Amino acid sequence: MRLKSGNRTRTALLLIAPFVICYLVVFAYPVYKMFAMSFTDAPLIGEGEWVGLDNYIRMFQNKLFYTSVYNTLYFVVLTVVPNTLIGLGIAMMIVRLNGWVQASILILFFMPYILPVTVVTQIWQWVLDQQFGIAQPLIEAVVGKRVSVFRDPFWAMPMVAVVTIWWTNGFNVLLFVSALRNIPRDYYEAASLDGATRLQQFRRITWPLLWPVTALVLTLQLIMQLKIFDQIYLMTQGGPFNSTYVLLQLVYREAFGRNQGGYASAVAVALFVIIVAVSILQYQLLKARGK
Structure with a gap:
């Protein structure tokens, strides 16, 4: 029995070893x-000299950091719940x-999700082009004029949110x-036999049974949208006037620029802490709502 138990342990270790090695090399380190x-x-x-908390002090004294935090959270508000409800x-x-x-x-609805972000942004830049975009007549009917949406501080972030919802909603x-x-x-x-309306069926059957999946979708969306970068970089580059400047763009500028x-x-550590804190808060709220 001991020999058989030892064989099972070695087999289990061999099976999980590739994942553990990849996890340590790709994530933990x-x-x-x-x-x-x-x-x-x-x-x-390369290596550098120890400076203690100087980087964090400098970060909290940087106005662009607070702007990027606000824009990131604003984007989360524009996308997470609407994306879930639309889906x-x-x-x-x-x-x-x-x-x-x-x-x-x-x-048809899932196809956009498999497109690379470069294709998605190019499509929507054509659609929203101020002169030739097919969406401009609709915008003109609403606001009375054509708008260069990615150059307007009021329109830029909501339009990036619209593009993101269209792109990711299929999942x-x-x-x-x-x-x-x-x-x-x-x-x-059974509910129909008891005279329940469609709204009552949704409230009493569909919504409670869908809640675990809804919580999963909300959590995945929250984590993904807090890491927004690609669409911003390709569509607005953080402009106009830093109205779409997000945390990962600040990381990119400081590291590569x-x-x-x-x-x-x-x-990046600040973003990591924000993601963990917001995710835990959302998990507790969803857990309380589930109960």
Whole structure:
């Protein structure tokens, strides 16, 4: 029995060894180096001298840091909950379809998610172009004039949020469709026999049973949108007037633009702390709501 137990242990260790090695090399060691570099004046590549908390003091004295934190949180507000609700609404319409029609509509909504960010941003720059964009007549009908949306501080961040929701919503739709299919139809049939309306069925059956998936989608969206960078970099470069400047762009500028790896690491640590803190807060709120 001891020999058999030892064989099982060695087999288990061999099976998990590739994951553990990859985890240590790809995640754990870089995170450690990030924390270590944040207390030095190291360049992007190479070692530096210990400076203690100087990078953090400098960061908290930098107005651009507070601007980037505000813009990042503003983007989260514009995307996380709307993206989740839109995905849920689309999924509830899709599950009412059948056969190839349902599959075709689901593919149609999921297709943007597989596109690279460069293609997505290029498409929307064409769509929103001030002179030739096909969306400009709609904007003109609403505000009375054509708007260069990515050069206007009021429009820039909301438009980046719209592009992000269009791009990433397909994944949320797929999760919600899978969850809706797992709800037994017997529940709805019994509720209909009792005279429950569609709204009552949603409130008493669909929403409670969908809550675990909804919490998962909200958490994934929160973490992903706090790390916003690609769309901002390709569409607005942080402008106009720093109205779309986000934390990861500050990290990129300090690390790759100014070769200040230590200071960039301090900003990255701040972003890491924000993601952990906001994620824990959201988890506790969702847990309390689930109960």
